[in-house]
Amino acid sequence: MKIPQLIWPTGMNSIEQLFSDLRTDGRRALMPFLAAGDPNLEFTQMLLGAFEEEGCHLCELGFPYSDPIADGPTIQAAFTRALANGVSVEQIFQTVKSTSARPPTVAMLSYAIVHRWGLAQFVGQSAEAGFAGLIVPDLPIEESRELGSICRARNLSLIQLVTPTTNRERAKRIVEAASGFIYYVSVAGVTGQRTDLPPEIVDNLASLKELTDLPICVGFGISSPAHVRSLAPHCDGLIVGSAIVRRIEQGLATQRSAAEIVTEIRAFCRELIEAMPGAR
Numbered sequence: 001m002k003i004p005q006l007i008w009p010t011g012m013n014s015i016e017q018l019f020s021d022l023r024t025d026g027r028r029a030l031m032p033f034l035a036a037g038d039p040n041l042e043f044t045q046m047l048l049g050a051f052e053e054e055g056c057h058l059c060e061l062g063f064p065y066s067d068p069i070a071d072g073p074t075i076q077a078a079f080t081r082a083l084a085n086g087v088s089v090e091q092i093f094q095t096v097k098s099t100s101a102r103p104p105t106v107a108m109l110s111y112a113i114v115h116r117w118g119l120a121q122f123v124g125q126s127a128e129a130g131f132a133g134l135i136v137p138d139l140p141i142e143e144s145r146e147l148g149s150i151c152r153a154r155n156l157s158l159i160q161l162v163t164p165t166t167n168r169e170r171a172k173r174i175v176e177a178a179s180g181f182i183y184y185v186s187v188a189g190v191t192g193q194r195t196d197l198p199p200e201i202v203d204n205l206a207s208l209k210e211l212t213d214l215p216i217c218v219g220f221g222i223s224s225p226a227h228v229r230s231l232a233p234h235c236d237g238l239i240v241g242s243a244i245v246r247r248i249e250q251g252l253a254t255q256r257s258a259a260e261i262v263t264e265i266r267a268f269c270r271e272l273i274e275a276m277p278g279a280r
Helices: 014-025 041-054 073-084 089-097 111-117 119-129 145-153 168-177 201-209 225-234 242-253 258-274
Strands: 029-035 059-062 105-108 131-135 157-162 182-185 216-219 237-240
Touching (some): 029 041, 041 059, 041 089, 041 258, 059 073, 073 242, 089 119, 119 131, 157 168, 168 201, 201 216, 201 225, 225 237
Parallel strands (some): 105 131, 131 157, 182 216, 216 237
16 A cells, blocks of 8 residues: 655645656656765866756755765765865855756755754755755654654655665655655665666565655666666666766866866766656
């Protein structure tokens, strides 16, 4: 039985509207991930604009944090670079607010950051900056009710994660509390590029679809057009993180200019989008 979803007080937010439009057209979403401030916030702003111009549908923006949640070495290193440059939460808010041409942007961060700011204050500033939703991987579903209520009041999505090890009863509870979309973690483990993805992903996605009408996006390990072609028919979107962050890391290591790195990432995003059903 599918779980009825919570009703928003002011109609669809930008994430819900996006997936409604994509489903109508038979298309899928590409959601690149960035570590905010890696290597600086000016570069982050450039990439947000580039994602918009290339037709990326959403962006997941990671708030740098010293203690990794489910991040592999590539994203951990990106957070370390950003923190070494003194990137702050307030600066991230300002960067997103001042970047008018960008896809709907979702904040990915540790609950410790939200708690330190205060739930209402953090959600309020996220909304004012223009974030469309939050992903808080280390917040257990049993403790998410208050944050979820505050997000609904500000028309922000609180996106929940389901993993391959999540049992069916727990998955029901997760999708009941979720909004925007479900983030399906493709592998048990941390983020990072992978050559092969588990063959059971398709069956797991089919099982999850039986529980919810919310869009389902797959992340962790998605790193090539071949991955996109194989998974896109079975989900609503693909989240690509380490494969993009790795290109930034390699560009910095070879002392390439910001413009050169952005050009390479734009071309990579274009390849991923063109691998999707209903591509332009």
